[in-house]
Amino acid sequence: MESETRYIGGWSFQPNRFFFSYPVIPAESHPPSKMKASLMLLLAPLVSAAPTVEHRQASQSIDALFKAKGKEFYGTATDQGRLQAGRNAAIIEANFGQVTPENSMKWESLNPRQGQYNWGQADYLVNWATERNKTIRGHTFVWHSQLAGWVNQINNRDQLTRVIQEHIRTVGGRYKGKIYHWDVINEMFNEDGSLRNSVFSRVLGESFVKIAFDAARETDPSAKLYINDYNLDQPNYAKVTRGMVANVNKWLSQGIPIDGIGTQGHLQSGQGNGLAQTIKVLAATSVKEVAVTELDIQNNNSNDYVAVTRGCLEEPKCRAITVWGVRDQDSWRPQGNPLLFDSNYNAKANYNAIVQLLSQ
Numbered sequence: 001m002e003s004e005t006r007y008i009g010g011w012s013f014q015p016n017r018f019f020f021s022y023p024v025i026p027a028e029s030h031p032p033s034k035m036k037a038s039l040m041l042l043l044a045p046l047v048s049a050a051p052t053v054e055h056r057q058a059s060q061s062i063d064a065l066f067k068a069k070g071k072e073f074y075g076t077a078t079d080q081g082r083l084q085a086g087r088n089a090a091i092i093e094a095n096f097g098q099v100t101p102e103n104s105m106k107w108e109s110l111n112p113r114q115g116q117y118n119w120g121q122a123d124y125l126v127n128w129a130t131e132r133n134k135t136i137r138g139h140t141f142v143w144h145s146q147l148a149g150w151v152n153q154i155n156n157r158d159q160l161t162r163v164i165q166e167h168i169r170t171v172g173g174r175y176k177g178k179i180y181h182w183d184v185i186n187e188m189f190n191e192d193g194s195l196r197n198s199v200f201s202r203v204l205g206e207s208f209v210k211i212a213f214d215a216a217r218e219t220d221p222s223a224k225l226y227i228n229d230y231n232l233d234q235p236n237y238a239k240v241t242r243g244m245v246a247n248v249n250k251w252l253s254q255g256i257p258i259d260g261i262g263t264q265g266h267l268q269s270g271q272g273n274g275l276a277q278t279i280k281v282l283a284a285t286s287v288k289e290v291a292v293t294e295l296d297i298q299n300n301n302s303n304d305y306v307a308v309t310r311g312c313l314e315e316p317k318c319r320a321i322t323v324w325g326v327r328d329q330d331s332w333r334p335q336g337n338p339l340l341f342d343s344n345y346n347a348k349a350n351y352n353a354i355v356q357l358l359s360q
């Protein structure tokens, strides 16, 4: 992989090989000490000013290329632990424009006991992203999984309504104005399109949808509010047609403030085209926008990643793509190497295939 040359204030340097390391003046021809000292003095202010540039591990940023095509971001999932390990932070900083907290903003992580909040990891991610102008997708307010045990015990409508509203006001309020998308509700449908059995649907029926979205809109009017689910990647699949499409159109007609539909995109090889077609079906609802929110493709051969990216490119309402992690071995399902960077943090053929598509 060609490491590129960049210019800062007329000085040239190559990643990991600062000009300062004398590429022009071979060390052996000058007594290093005196010459080195005077050069260090001469260059010190410049070096401290020059931003440190980590090795980007990829030829070009798919985020920059995707934005150049009029889309909003190409992002990835991460969290404090990953950002402080290996080359994740450098790769995300160089190649992705958005981050989703993989686990730190889930109810169980943030609010494991009533009245007690653990903000550390979520704050870390928000600060890391904000300092680097990375867009943030909030994930997720209301989900049956990784849900704090005390919430699962509630069986009173009014109490559960208050608890949902308080959670969204507390979490959404803390990060108000910093979160671009919120997954307000995650994975509420069964495969046949009916409501999934959860404490939310058991106690409140489908009214928890209005309760959650109204609370989110009231808490942070600047955030785009998403309903997110998986297996939304075959156009005629019941979860898509009878579940997401039929209900979202109904709820929008009732004035429930759903801005976007998120299709997670946890795919197997060969399913890329199915997702590309389903993006169009989801976009055909009355919703303002759609996004691919958790893309990973097991045993992919690049064509699937290209098909999904092209599918989003071709659908005006499809605004963004997020992959669910950086490198294969850190994936929640590492089998079949589902991501865009290998275990040595090198960009894989599927990453470069996306670059090629977006460079046309």
Ligand code: G3I
Binding pocket: 102, 103, 145, 146, 186, 230, 264, 294, 332
């Ligand atoms: O934090 C504990 C740690 O203290 C403990 O030592 C360790 C060993 O058990 O577990 C750690 O918790 C794990 C957590 O990830 C943080 O790493 C949980 O066991 C593990 O189940 C959890 O997995 C997450 C999974 O959601 C849980 O459902 C994955 O990282 C995360 O990628 C995955 O993401 C979901 C999306 O939120 C929603 N859509 C599907 C997607 C994949 O399942």
